[in-house]
Amino acid sequence: MEKVIKITLLYDFYGQLLTERQQRFIELYYGHDFSLGEIAEEYNVTRQAVHDTLKRAEKILTGYEEKLGLLDKFMAERRKISEALELLRGFRQDPNPGLLDRIEEILTEITKLVEK
Template identity: 35%
Template sequence: MREEQEELRDSLLLDIYGGLLTQKQREALHMQLDLDYSLSEIAENQGVTRQAALDAVKRGIARLRELEKSLRIYERFARSMGVLARMEALAERQGNQEMLEALREARSIWED
C-alpha cells in the first residue's frame, strides 16, 4: 500500500477506533493524519517533546492497526461500499429507481 493510501486508511481507522485510544494518542493522530501537523507542531500543541509526540503517534497507529486486525470493521466497510457501488450501477442500468434509492439509503448508513 502506498504511503498516501496508508495515511487515508489510518485516518479512517482513527474515525472508527479513535475512542479506544488514549486521549494523547487520539489527539496526536488527529493532528498528524487529519490536520497534517508535523511532529514538532504536535509536540508543541501537546506540551511534550518531539520524541514523546512520535511515540504517541507510533503507538496510536499500532493500536489502530491491531484493533482492525482483530475486529475488521474497516475491511467490512470497504467491502460493503464496493458491493453497494456495483449494485447501484446495476440498478441504475436497469432503471430500477426504487432499488437505487434503497441502496443509496444503505450507503448513507455507513457514511453518517
C-alpha cells in the same frame, strides 16, 4: 489504500479506544496536518515523543482492525453498494431481469454482512 486515509478510517472506527493524548495527536497529525514539531511544541514534549505516541496509536488501531475487521467489512459493503448502484443504472438502460436478480443477490449479501 493511502496510509493517511487508512489511519483516518481506522481512527473513525476505533479512535475512542485510544488514550486522550493518542486521540489528540492522531487528530492533529492526520486530521489537521500538523507536523511532529508543531504537536511537540503545543504539548511541550519532544518530536520523538510525538512520533512514538503516533506509532503506538497506529499499531493499536491496526491491531483492533486485525481482530475486529470493521474497516474491511465497511469497505466490502461500500464495494457491494457501488456494484448494485451501477447495475441499477444499467437496468434503466436495459431492463434485463438478470440485472435485478444480481442486485437482489448483492443486497442480500450486504444484509448478511450487517447482521454479523
